[in-house]
Amino acid sequence: MLKIAVPNKGALSEAASTILREAGYAQRTDSKQLTKLDPDNDVEFFYLRPRDIALYVGEGTLDAGITGRDLLLDSEATATESLRLGFGRSKFRFAARPGTATTVEDLAGKRIATSYDGVVARYLADRGIEASVVRLDGAVETSIQLGVADVIADVVETGSTLRSAGLEVFGEVILESEGVMITRNGSDPAGLEIFTRRLQGVLVARTYVMMDYDIRAERVEEAVALTPGIESPTVSPLHREGWVAVRSMVPRARAQRVMDELYDLGARGILTTDIHACRL
Ligand SMILES: Nc1ncnc2c1ncn2[C@@H]1O[C@H](COP(=O)(O)OP(=O)(O)OP(=O)(O)O)[C@@H](O)[C@H]1O
Ligand SMILES: O=P(O)(O)OC[C@H]1O[C@H](OP(=O)(O)OP(=O)(O)O)[C@H](O)[C@@H]1O
């Protein structure tokens, strides 16, 4: 039985359960549930604090998990990022009141509040900057107003939390984070490959649409150049003389533009449909 860790709350929790559900796994129906058994797929899910997930996976207690890249790096657990999941994107950055600091060198001698003390300490050590790190559990933005810190290092998505605290980012982006699947270094438990392939299938299905169209045979090469697909487009004869039907996967973000260009080439009956799952 494969044992998988899933965030029980916070920014990654819902998106993690959604991708697992789309991959065909049973997920809890009540946010108070601590575990969920999926006997059909031989998997058990454990709903844990996102911060603790890398530890369980690194220790080998659980086979894999979904967490944030920033939390994985902060934990220094012996777990590896094995798949980027594309949700929960954020940047980890320094911020302060305007006028406090403009570059990372200005961090010298400052008090830096953060929930990610591992990431911050390593960042400072790599650059030989001496500063004190104040470890807080959350709501880090308020620490400056309360006089506990001069600078914060925290997760920024839209920036609205920083703005409402009157803070501005400075320096380079410390790290870019997103939800990731993690596994234990060097371990390959039975069933993990299928689990990974299912998640990859959902990611591809989310990124692509299926496009079908009819086009005159003499223009098919130009059309196929617009829709090369992943392997190769399928070209089938049509009953109508001199025409063919083409079927190909197209990146969702480009679909409307590709449809316009195909139409200009003379393609007709251009249809796009969602892909729900795939194995490439
Ligand atoms: N606003 C956000 N947008 C995107 N990702 C976020 C955001 N806030 C947090 N994250 C990401 O979510 C992960 C865990 O943070 P989250 O806030 O969910 O956990 P937590 O702080 O332990 O829980 P909670 O905030 O519920 O107490 C991290 O990987 C972080 O980068
Ligand atoms: O840039 P924004 O879109 O404003 O999002 C970033 C905020 O979201 C998270 O806070 P969360 O709600 O998880 O509270 P926490 O700090 O107590 O964890 C994070 O810690 C930031 O405070």
Ligand SMILES: [Mg+2]
């Ligand atoms: Mg949080």
